[in-house]
Amino acid sequence: MFSKPKKHSVSEAPPEIKEIYHRYSDEGGIMTASHLRSFLIEVQKEEKITEEETQAIIDHRDLNLESFFKFLFGDNNPPLLPSTEVHQDMSLPLSHYYIFTGHNSYLTGNQLSSDCSDAPIIEALQRGVRVIELDIWPNDSKDDVDVLHGMTLTTPVALIKCLLSIKEYAFVASEYPVVITLEDHLTPDLQAKVAQMVTQTFGDILFCPTSETLKDFPHLIHLKKGLSSQPSRLRSSLKLKKKRKRRNHRRESL
Incomplete structure (x- = not known):
C-alpha cells in the first residue's frame, strides 16, 4: 500500500527547505542578503547576481524560515x-x-491568402529561431524561384531576398547554427540554380558535408555561426546538371 505524501501548509516548509535554510542562515536563524546571495549562487547557480540585486529582491529586509519559503x-x-x-x-x-524551429517562416498571416515576405523571417531570427522553412516554387515566367505557400492565394517573395535577409540576421540573437529547410517544388534546372544561389549567398558559412553520408551529426560547437540547408538533393542536382552537360558534349563530339 502507498501512503499519501504529507501536505504542507503555505507557511510550513518541508524538511528539505528547512535544511537549506539552516545551512544558509546565521546562528540566530536569520538569513541576511549576504546569506541569500550565497544560496542563489551556490544552489540556484545565479553566479552573476550582486549584493545590491539581492537586497532589492528582499526589499532590504532579513528573511526568516517562513519568508524564505515564500x-x-x-x-x-x-x-x-x-x-x-x-x-x-x-x-x-x-x-x-x-531546436527552436519555425514553420512557413515567410508568411505574414494565414496560409491561404496572406503575403509572403522576408519580414517574418527577420523577426523569427531576432527571436532566436534556428530553423527557417522556405517553400520554393518556380516564378510565373519559370526562370527564377519564388517563396510562397503553393496552391493558395498567397503572394510570393523572391527566394534571393529571403536568403540575403537570413544571412544578415542569422546570428543577431545566437551564434549557434541556422538550418534552412527547403520544401522543393522545382524543376532540375531551377534546383541547380538554387544550389548556386545558396552557395554564392552564404559562401564559407554554409556547412557542406565532406562525404555523401554522415555517420554522426556534427558537434554543435563546430557549427557556430554556420548555416545548413536541406534537402541535400539541391546539392546533387548541381552535380547532375554538370554530368548532363558532359554527356551532351560527348554526343556532339562523336
Whole structure:
C-alpha cells in the first residue's frame, strides 16, 4: 500500500527547505542578503547576481524560515532564469538538442491568402529561431524561384531576398547554427540554380558535408555561426546538371 505524501501548509516548509535554510542562515536563524546571495549562487547557480540585486529582491529586509519559503515560490524567484545566456553543455552533436524551429517562416498571416515576405523571417531570427522553412516554387515566367505557400492565394517573395535577409540576421540573437529547410517544388534546372544561389549567398558559412553520408551529426560547437540547408538533393542536382552537360558534349563530339 502507498501512503499519501504529507501536505504542507503555505507557511510550513518541508524538511528539505528547512535544511537549506539552516545551512544558509546565521546562528540566530536569520538569513541576511549576504546569506541569500550565497544560496542563489551556490544552489540556484545565479553566479552573476550582486549584493545590491539581492537586497532589492528582499526589499532590504532579513528573511526568516517562513519568508524564505515564500520567496522560493514567489514572483521574485521565477522557475527559469531571466538571463538568455547559454548555460548548457553545447559541445555535443546537433541531434542531442531541441531546436527552436519555425514553420512557413515567410508568411505574414494565414496560409491561404496572406503575403509572403522576408519580414517574418527577420523577426523569427531576432527571436532566436534556428530553423527557417522556405517553400520554393518556380516564378510565373519559370526562370527564377519564388517563396510562397503553393496552391493558395498567397503572394510570393523572391527566394534571393529571403536568403540575403537570413544571412544578415542569422546570428543577431545566437551564434549557434541556422538550418534552412527547403520544401522543393522545382524543376532540375531551377534546383541547380538554387544550389548556386545558396552557395554564392552564404559562401564559407554554409556547412557542406565532406562525404555523401554522415555517420554522426556534427558537434554543435563546430557549427557556430554556420548555416545548413536541406534537402541535400539541391546539392546533387548541381552535380547532375554538370554530368548532363558532359554527356551532351560527348554526343556532339562523336
